[in-house]
Each structure stands twice: as C-alpha cells, then as structure tokens.
Amino acid sequence: MRLKSKDVISAADLTKKEVEAILKESDVMLDHLQKKKPLEVLKGKILATLFFESSTRTRLSFESAMTRLGGSVIGFSGTAGTSLKKGETLQDTMRNIEKYADAIVMRNPVEGSARLAARTISIPLINGGDGSNQHPTQALLDLFTIKRERGLKKLNVALCGDLKYGRTVHSLIYLLYMFGMNVTLVSPRSLMMPEYIVDDIEERYGKRPGFKEKLQDVVPWADVLYVTRIQRERFPDPNEYEKVAGSYFVDKRLLDKARKGMVILHPLPRVDEIKTEVDDTPYAKYFEQSFYGISVRMALLNMLLGGK
Numbered sequence: 001m002r003l004k005s006k007d008v009i010s011a012a013d014l015t016k017k018e019v020e021a022i023l024k025e026s027d028v029m030l031d032h033l034q035k036k037k038p039l040e041v042l043k044g045k046i047l048a049t050l051f052f053e054s055s056t057r058t059r060l061s062f063e064s065a066m067t068r069l070g071g072s073v074i075g076f077s078g079t080a081g082t083s084l085k086k087g088e089t090l091q092d093t094m095r096n097i098e099k100y101a102d103a104i105v106m107r108n109p110v111e112g113s114a115r116l117a118a119r120t121i122s123i124p125l126i127n128g129g130d131g132s133n134q135h136p137t138q139a140l141l142d143l144f145t146i147k148r149e150r151g152l153k154k155l156n157v158a159l160c161g162d163l164k165y166g167r168t169v170h171s172l173i174y175l176l177y178m179f180g181m182n183v184t185l186v187s188p189r190s191l192m193m194p195e196y197i198v199d200d201i202e203e204r205y206g207k208r209p210g211f212k213e214k215l216q217d218v219v220p221w222a223d224v225l226y227v228t229r230i231q232r233e234r235f236p237d238p239n240e241y242e243k244v245a246g247s248y249f250v251d252k253r254l255l256d257k258a259r260k261g262m263v264i265l266h267p268l269p270r271v272d273e274i275k276t277e278v279d280d281t282p283y284a285k286y287f288e289q290s291f292y293g294i295s296v297r298m299a300l301l302n303m304l305l306g307g308k
C-alpha cells in the first residue's frame with residue numbers, strides 16, 4: 001500500500017488504514033530482521049538523514065533500516081560541517097539535497113520546519129522530530145510495540161511526564177485514540193499537554209483524556225505506562241526546569257501495585273525518570289521498543305520508496 005501523502009509529517013495526517021498497513025508491513029520486516037534475512041528491495045535508492053539536532057535512535061535506526069533494505073545513506077548529524085553555517089536557508093539546503101537522494105529524514109529544532117521543508121521538495125520527507133511539535137515515526141513504533149506486547153485492544157494508557165514539550169506524546173496520542181484506547185495524562189501542572197492538542201482530539205474522537213498529577217494514581221489502572229523525560233533543552237527559563245526536575249520517577253516500589261502484564265514504554269533517552277532497577281522487571285519494554293523502531297522504519301521506507 002502506498003501512503004496518500006508523499007511525506008510523513010504528523011501522526012494526525014495518517015489514516016487508520018495507513019497505520020494498519022504500516023503495522024502489518026512492520027511485522028513482515030521484523031520477521032526478516034529476526035531471521036537475519038538480507039533484503040535488496042531498495043538497492044540503488046539513497047536516503048538522506050539530515051539531523052540539525054542530536055539523535056541516537058532515530059538517525060541510526062533509519063540508517064540501519066535503509067541499509068538492511070539494500071539502500072544507502074548520506075547525511076549529517078549537527079550543522080557544523082554544512083553550508084548552513086554560511087547562512088544557507090533550509091529551503092535552499094533542501095532543494096539541493098533532493099537531487100542527491102530519493103527520500104529525506106529530517107530532525108530540526110524549529111516547529112513546523114518539516115512541513116515547510118516537505119513543501120519545498122518533491123521527494124518524500126519524513127519528520128524525525130520538529131521541536132516540540134511532532135515525531136510521527138516514534139509514535140508508529142510505540143504503537144507497534146503496544147501491538148506486539150499487548151495487542152491493539154481497548155487498553156488503558158497513561159502518558160506520563162513532560163507532556164508540554166515532549167513531541168513523542170504529541171504524536172502518539174492521535175494513534176492511541178485512533179485505535180480506541182483509554183488515555184490518562186499524568187504530568188506536573190506546568191508540563192500539561194497543550195490545550196490545542198486536547199481540543200483537536202475531542203473534535204476528532206469526541207473524547208478528552210483524563211488528567212492526574214501523580215504516577216501513583218495511574219499505576220493500578222494502566223496497561224501501558226508511557227514515560228517521558230523532562231525536555232530540559234526546550235525550557236526558555238532554566239529556573240522553570242529546576243522547579244520540576246526530578247519531580248516524578250518510576251522505581252520498583254511504585255510498581256508494587258501494577259497490573260499483571262502492564263508494560264512500561266519510554267521513547268528514550270531517559271535521564272532519571274525510570275530507575276535502572278526497573279530494567280530487569282517484566283514490565284520494562286523500552287529496549288524492545290527501540291529495537292522495533294528498525295522494523296517500523298524499514299516498513300515506512302519500503303512503502304514510501306516503492307520497493308514492494
């Protein structure tokens with residue numbers, strides 16, 4: 001199945017049919033990965049990974065995915081060695097790189113930059129995160145992890161942490177409602193989910209998520225505990241960060257009242273919001289989640305670049 005748009009900019013742009021097709025294709029890719037079957041479906045295709053902002057998982061898993069599909073990768077990580085340093089605009093950069101590659105994955109600190117870049121070029125652009133706005137491929141791999149670990153049924157999902165600046169939850173919430181999940185938001189008051197997203201969810205799905213301030217209030221209820229770090233780099237005022245730093249964390253004690261089969265997810269990197277003692281509990285699935293990212297990104301690249 002081809003996606004209706006040439007680009008993947010926001011989770012809210014995707015239809016349920018498209019998401020289902022991506023998840024199905026991700027299962028196929030996961031099988032290839034696990035059986036270590038080499039694929040050549042994107043042989044001759046080039047992916048450009050343009051990371052204006054730091055990344056470990058998104059950039060490397062896209063590069064791994066493209067390589068495992070038989071394609072190749074060019075790109076940069078940080079702008080230090082690029083002509084952006086000489087004052088070149090994002091649009092001019094894009095116009096050049098679209099001649100060097102068949103698709104682009106871009107991460108940029110400016111909200112809306114992915115949509116702007118996509119409008120400038122005719123090859124597919126995948127948003128690898130634009131500021132606090134959106135991170136759609138992370139949401140797809142989060143949903144894929146939920147599907148693999150719990151199945152896509154009416155689950156209770158708690159989105160926890162920095163819901164104001166965290167772009168992964170701004171994307172994931174759309175997919176959770178798309179698949180009929182119950183969502184509760186858990187955050188300090190100063191880091192609540194932006195009202196424009198909650199309003200948009202209500203308009204699309206006729207529901208508003210619940211709200212709690214403490215993790216303790218949702219642990220006995222949750223099937224999925226999705227934890228995020230406080231996005232320190234996005235705070236305009238460091239004093240505001242200090243007021244909430246360390247204000248919530250998951251440790252073994254918190255999990256005493258967890259439901260059987262609950263899964264803890266985290267987009268990573270973590271700082272201190274999940275203690276390492278949780279890693280060896282049956283609840284911790286965040287490293288599996290990161291691994292699933294390769295198969296989801298393989299699926300997306302294959303669907304966008306027509307390898308199939």
Ligand code: CP
Pocket residue numbers: 054055056057058059129138267268269
């Ligand atoms: N989850 C995620 O986006 O991780 P990176 O910032 O390492 O890419």
